Amino acid sequence: MEIIEGGNPQKKTRIAAVGDIHVKETDHGKWTEYFKNVGREADILILAGDLTDTGHLNEAEILKEELKACSIPIVAVLGNHDFERDQQKTIKKMLESDQIHILDGEAVVINNIGFAGIKGFGGGFGRYMLSMFGEQMFKSFVQEAVDEALKLDRALAHLESNYEEDLKKFVVMHYAPIKETIEGEPHEIWPFMGSSRLVEPINRREVEAVFHGHAHVGTLEGQTSAGVKVYNVARPILQRSHQLQHYIYEV
Template identity: 70%
Template sequence: MEENQQTITRIACVGDIHVQENDQGKWRDYFKQASAAADILMLCGDLTDTGHLVEAEVLAEELKGCTIPVVAVLGNHDYERGEQRQIKKILEHAGVHVLDGESVVINNIGFAGVKGFGGGFDRFMLSMFGEKMFKDFVQEAVDESLKLDRALQHLEGNYGDIPKIVLLHYAPIKATIEGEPPEIFPFMGSSRLVEPINRRQVLAAFHGHAHVGTLEGKTSAGVPVFNVAKPILNRAGLPGFFIFEVGKVPEMTVNHEA
């Protein structure tokens, strides 16, 4: 047998599943299908519909149909009731790696995740100026970008040049929210998230949030970005999730959280 045999790891990616209180039994077959199609499942926020704890409990129960590792970030809907910490704990108790400025390594692939935030894109990005409420809005996007950078730095410092994947809920580029009304672009994501993605040589980034966006785009440095909000995947005729393949991955499996 050849040394360092090349393998392919398949990642099933989806966001905005919006699990509701009455969804018992609705998702278990879906997660079984993802387990059969992929090696890792990645959930890009808005896991619950209204941020209610019972919705998170339903999701945790449905995830028993999933037999592969699950990596996730929360979305704005998961923050709706201010119970995001409890939601995170419920999902972690179910075995989900919920990332909020942390990283995890699975199958020698590094995953770094944050929710992200709004603020606009490119030359229309909001600046730190004016009333305190505007400064606070911009600061939230800055803080999310810094958290992402620290998570990616952790992967680089501890694992070298392994492939790095970024999970977000909010978009890091404008291209993948095209189709949404331009008036709400500042609330769909922020270019501030792009800087660590470009500088840390990320393999690909994934987000949700924009239900009427575009599936694929690229950062200014050419990093692929995918909007995997479930409504977009449904319109694209995909089976409820997007499969991203990572090649040339050693057979070893390591798990470590920042």
């Protein structure tokens, strides 16, 4: 866990959140002004996965250069597109810096706000979740979501045990922990959009809010069974339905 102090703790912190920016090899110069503007409008930037379009290292290099225009701390997770070429570990290492925190079961505290991050995984929701039964291939699929939920729980536990009791905790992930924020996507692909297994540590650890992406035709806002707000900040949703470049959350 990293602890980064800064700013006035009495002042409200503005968190900008966006996912699925899908940076391409041809995007050199495209994002500079965007990241400059985010730095003017917010105090922390969340990137909720699918940072690159195809997981190519050249795309990650372009993103690394573009992010130099961003003047505020960045908390990010990787998405399924970043895993496409099995270069996710290299992408994470390329992008990380004192300012940029790529979380994969880790936690970071910035301006007295805690962030825990995972990629997440699929598996479906509620009584339609895939069960740990049958062929080994199905068991492995389900186990991936279980492992991601355990990673999230450990990261949240670190925030609870290493900082003040009233620390506000936020979760960043790529896949959805609830079905409400993927409403709009075809029902046939819901099992690949996220999993209810991810929500248990969110409810139990009293998280303030969750930010995810992945579902480009989903719904901006929902909440867990315990009332935790969940925001699908996939950029296509923000742009198409809300004419936003990023979502702003004030703490």
